[in-house]
Amino acid sequence: MTHVADRVDRAPLALPSDQDATGRSLGDEELRLLEEVVRGGTLTSTRGTFVPQLERRFADRLGTTHALACGSGTAAIHAAVAAIDPEPGDEIVTSAITDMGALAPILYQGAVPCFADVDPATSNLTAETVAARLHDRTSAIIVTHLFGNPAPLGEIAALAASRGIPLIEDCAQAYLASSDGRTVGTVGAIGCFSLQQGKHITAGEGGLVVTSDDALARRMRLFVNKGWGYGDTAPDHEFLALNGRMSELQGAVALAQLGKLGAGVCRRIAMADLLTERLAAVDGVDGPLVRPGDVHTYWKYGLRVDPERVPGGPVALARALRAYDIASAPRYIQKPAFQCRVFTEQRTFGQSRWPFSLARPEAVDYRPERFPGTFEALERILVLPFNERYRPAHVEQLADAIDAAVRG
Numbered sequence: 001m002t003h004v005a006d007r008v009d010r011a012p013l014a015l016p017s018d019q020d021a022t023g024r025s026l027g028d029e030e031l032r033l034l035e036e037v038v039r040g041g042t043l044t045s046t047r048g049t050f051v052p053q054l055e056r057r058f059a060d061r062l063g064t065t066h067a068l069a070c071g072s073g074t075a076a077i078h079a080a081v082a083a084i085d086p087e088p089g090d091e092i093v094t095s096a097i098t099d100m101g102a103l104a105p106i107l108y109q110g111a112v113p114c115f116a117d118v119d120p121a122t123s124n125l126t127a128e129t130v131a132a133r134l135h136d137r138t139s140a141i142i143v144t145h146l147f148g149n150p151a152p153l154g155e156i157a158a159l160a161a162s163r164g165i166p167l168i169e170d171c172a173q174a175y176l177a178s179s180d181g182r183t184v185g186t187v188g189a190i191g192c193f194s195l196q197q198g199k200h201i202t203a204g205e206g207g208l209v210v211t212s213d214d215a216l217a218r219r220m221r222l223f224v225n226k227g228w229g230y231g232d233t234a235p236d237h238e239f240l241a242l243n244g245r246m247s248e249l250q251g252a253v254a255l256a257q258l259g260k261l262g263a264g265v266c267r268r269i270a271m272a273d274l275l276t277e278r279l280a281a282v283d284g285v286d287g288p289l290v291r292p293g294d295v296h297t298y299w300k301y302g303l304r305v306d307p308e309r310v311p312g313g314p315v316a317l318a319r320a321l322r323a324y325d326i327a328s329a330p331r332y333i334q335k336p337a338f339q340c341r342v343f344t345e346q347r348t349f350g351q352s353r354w355p356f357s358l359a360r361p362e363a364v365d366y367r368p369e370r371f372p373g374t375f376e377a378l379e380r381i382l383v384l385p386f387n388e389r390y391r392p393a394h395v396e397q398l399a400d401a402i403d404a405a406v407r408g
Helices: 028-038 050-062 073-084 104-108 129-133 153-163 215-225 248-259 261-279 314-326 372-380 390-407
Strands: 066-070 091-094 112-116 136-142 167-170 188-192 209-210 299-304 381-384
Touching: 028 050, 028 248, 050 066, 050 209, 050 248, 066 073, 066 215, 066 248, 073 104, 073 136, 073 167, 073 188, 073 209, 073 215, 104 112, 129 153, 136 153, 153 167, 188 314, 261 299, 261 390, 299 314, 314 372, 314 381, 314 390, 372 381
Parallel strands: 091 112, 091 136, 136 167, 167 188
Antiparallel strands: 066 209, 188 209, 299 381
C-alpha cells in the first residue's frame, strides 16, 4: 500500500457525502418526473399514478407479488408489525443494534421487543441467538441485515417456520443483498425497506414493504390508509390504523431512483471490495465478514477494529481520522437499544408503562451478561462513510488515511 506520507504532494479529495448531491445519484430523471407530478396537480397517492408505478416496479424487481409504498422506513416496519397483529404483551424477537425506528412500531402495536444477542463478527442475529429468546408468547421475529450484510436467512427462516412464527426482514440498509442466492426481503413473510436520505436509493423519506401473501398485503395497505379500503365496493374503517401514505412527490423521486438502483449497488460492491483489498495489509483492522454465498451491498462499510492491536479501538481511530477530514462513527450506536430510556425507564404512554406492564420478566431482562456478542460488536465496529459516488481515488485516499491513522 502507498502510505499517506508518500502522497503529500497530492491535494486531498473531498469524500462524497450521502447527505448532499456529492454522494447521491439524483438528477434530471427525478426532476422530469417531479415536474410531471406538479403540472398534473395530483399530489396524493390515493388518486395518483407514480406511487402505484413504484409499487409495481419494486415488486417486479424483487420478484414478490405485492409491494406497498409508505411514508418512511419506520412506517414500513409499523405496517409489517400491524399485519402480524400481535396481541398486547406478545413478544417480537429482534436485535438491539438497530435504529429506534425499527423498535418503536413494536411498542405502538402493544408488543414487547425481546432482544436477542448477535454474532460479534457480523453484528447480525443468528438462528442460535434467536432460538434462545423464543417463547410461547413470541408472535414474530424481525431480523435486520445490518449495513447491507445479510443475516443467515436460511437458518433463521427454517427456525421460524419450525415454530410457526412469521419472519419480518428489516432491509432498510440492504437493497439487493442476497443470502444463498435469495434476495433479502423475499425470504420472510414481509420485507421492509427505507428511502431515507442516506439509503441506497432515496426520496428524502419513504418506505416500501413487500410480500407474496395476499392477506398480509391487504392488511398493510389498509393500515397505511387509516383502515380504509380504497377501491372496495363498500369501504369502511376496518380497524385502528394511521395515515402512513407516501405522496406522489416522493413516489416520483423514488421511481426515478429505482431505475438507478442496480448500477449504484454494483458500484458500492466494487468499491467496497477494493477497500477491503487495500486494507488487507493494515494491522489491527479487518473488512466486513461476509458469509460464503452471500452478497453484501454496503449501505455503509463496517470496519472491524481490534482494540488489542489498535490502542483505543474504534473511538481512537475515529478521532485520528478526523485529521484527514474523514467522519466515521465508532460503535455505530453508542449503546444497545435496550439501554435507551424508553426501555430502561419504560417511557411509553403516560405513566402506564404499557405494554411493558404486560411483559414477562425475562423478556425485559437487559443485564449485559445476556448480550456478550452485542457489546463486543459495538466495541469493535467503526462505520465508515460510503455511497454510490465513490470512485477508486476516493477508496485509495480512505485506505491510506486508515493506514496512516493506525500506524500513528
